[in-house]
Amino acid sequence: MSTQKRHVAAGGEHGTEPPVDNAALAEPIKQFDVPDGEYPPPPEHLREAYRKHAIVGLQAGDFIDHVDIRVSDLERSRSFYTAALKPLGWAADSPETDPAGGDEVGFGRGDGHRFAIHTPTSEPGQDSVTTGAHIAFVADGPEAVQQFHAAALANGGRDIGAPGRRTVYNPGYYGAFVLDPDGNNIEAVWHDTT
Numbered sequence: 234m235s236t237q238k239r240h241v242a243a244g245g246e247h248g249t250e251p252p253v254d255n256a257a258l259a260e261p262i263k264q265f266d267v268p269d270g271e272y273p274p275p276p277e278h279l280r281e282a283y284r285k286h287a288i289v290g291l292q293a294g295d296f297i298d299h300v301d302i303r304v305s306d307l308e309r310s311r312s313f314y315t316a317a318l319k320p321l322g323w324a325a326d327s328p329e330t331d332p333a334g335g336d337e338v339g340f341g342r343g344d345g346h347r348f349a350i351h352t353p354t355s356e357p358g359q360d361s362v363t364t365g366a367h368i369a370f371v372a373d374g375p376e377a378v379q380q381f382h383a384a385a386l387a388n389g390g391r392d393i394g395a396p397g398r399r400t401v402y403n404p405g406y407y408g409a410f411v412l413d414p415d416g417n418n419i420e421a422v423w424h425d426t427t
Contacts, residue, residue: 299348307338334354368420
């Protein structure tokens with residue numbers, strides 16, 4: 234199995250609850266080996282905090298009202314997200330014009346649009362394609378994670394983490410990671426609380 238170097242800030246990309254080793258957070262960017270096709274784990278010094286403070290049983294709407302991204306090709310991304318999110322209970326609405334004048338396709342689970350894809354416009358903050366974002370969608374079980382992964386790959390996604398347990402995050406973490414057509418890290422995750 235080949236590996237590649239991935240750069241991750243010493244503090245990781247997610248906040249944690251105290252106590253956190255502030256000296257470790259001040260360290261420069263670290264490198265670690267990650268097998269090709271795998272999403273990197275959190276930095277070693279933060280792993281216990283991830284396990285202790287894992288949030289289980291909450292929906293994104295409990296903290297985040299909605300997420301919008303800008304895409305390079307609306308139809309290609311619409312096909313990808315429609316197929317990938319269907320096993321997770323998400324459905325696409327008809328395309329419409331967003332307030333900034335771009336084209337938009339919203340996705341939801343019967344509770345309005347919680348996620349949407351848009352074409353870029355000339356408006357500040359909406360004028361470029363979103364790349365490098367990490368968006369995790371909640372799955373109802375491991376089968377839904379597997380179906381998400383298969384559908385995403387069949388519709389233009391690229392594998393960066395096959396379905397499976399990720400105990401490095403917490404003991405019940407089961408997820409899969411793919412890159413969407415614009416290079417965003419899209420995840421399906423199920424938290425086994427048994």
